[in-house]
Amino acid sequence: MRLEDNLAKILIPSDRLQARIYELGAQVSRDYGDLRPLLVCVLKGGVMFLSDLSRAMNIPHELDFMAISSYGGKRVESSGVVRIILDLTSNIENRHVLVVEDIVDTGHTLNYMVDILNTRNPASLKICALLNKPARRDKDIQLDYVGFDIPNEFVVGYGLDFDELYRNLPYIGVLKPEMYS
Ligand code: 5GP
Numbered sequence: 001m002r003l004e005d006n007l008a009k010i011l012i013p014s015d016r017l018q019a020r021i022y023e024l025g026a027q028v029s030r031d032y033g034d035l036r037p038l039l040v041c042v043l044k045g046g047v048m049f050l051s052d053l054s055r056a057m058n059i060p061h062e063l064d065f066m067a068i069s070s071y072g073g074k075r076v077e078s079s080g081v082v083r084i085i086l087d088l089t090s091n092i093e094n095r096h097v098l099v100v101e102d103i104v105d106t107g108h109t110l111n112y113m114v115d116i117l118n119t120r121n122p123a124s125l126k127i128c129a130l131l132n133k134p135a136r137r138d139k140d141i142q143l144d145y146v147g148f149d150i151p152n153e154f155v156v157g158y159g160l161d162f163d164e165l166y167r168n169l170p171y172i173g174v175l176k177p178e179m180y181s
Contacts, residue, residue, distance in 0.1 A: 003166055007173040011155060012148060014170040017130075018052065020147050024128065025056020028098065028145065036060050037096040040088065042113070043067040044167065045102030048159035049130045049147075053100060064090045068109055082112045097122040098144075102159050103131040107139030114141065131155065131172070148172075154180065 028037075036059075041050035043065055054063060067086035097117060104110055110127065117125055128145040135152040150172075156162050157169030162179065 003169065004173075006176055006179050007156075008176045010171050010173050011150060011153070012172040017147075017158060017171065021049070021052045021130075022056045024145055024147060025053055025058075028053070028128065029057045029059045032059055032061070032096060032098075034059070035096045036062065037098050038062045038064055038090055038092060040092075040097055040099045040117075041065050042099065042101050042109075043086065045159045045161065046100050046130075048167070049102055050100045053128070062090070064088045066113070068113060082109050084116070092117065092120050092122045094121065094123045096124045097126070099125070099127045101127065101129040103133065103155070104129045104141070104143060105133045105136050107137050107141045110141055111139040130158075131160075 039050060039054060039061055041047060041063065044067070050063065054061070065086065066084070066088050069083050069085055099110070099113060099117070101110060104127075110129075114125065114127070126144040127141070129143050130147040132143060132146045132149045133152055134149055153174045154162070154177075155172050156166035156175050157171050157173045159167050160172070161167045162175055166173075166175075
């Protein structure tokens, strides 16, 4: 099976992704300077973005990982019910935390994460999302860094899955609707 055959189109090609992530890395580096931020990757979707963003940064920083339940299985709609599956290993009290997310859709997942992380008293808490779907937002969340605003289409690739596949594609593509309808 060729995963590419199940795509309606490529939305963001690899070279545009990499160029934007390079810009974000430079911007984050300028903003944090010597603050030694902790980048918190939201697994599994954020893993490609985290690894490229981290390499695009030229300041000292640390990495940690967290997993939150989201759609699960073959679903393409958020249930709005989220829970922690894997927690951080670091103590974030008095740390400058930057949450690195693949995509913000309704905002439920991020809203839940931000609430939990804030109870741990970080020195600061900011959000860096590669993709933003503003059309579907339910929760009012401030995104401090955004790679791309995208239309309301179900996307895969560069960490984002459908039924656990497509994460390895080096670009963002739109899945053919017949794949999930
Ligand atoms: P939210 O809670 O903001 O509605 O959804 C956030 C999560 O839903 C993301 O972290 C991601 O796992 C998943 N998600 C939202 N939109 C898409 C999409 O277009 N494609 C994929 N593969 N996952 C999505």
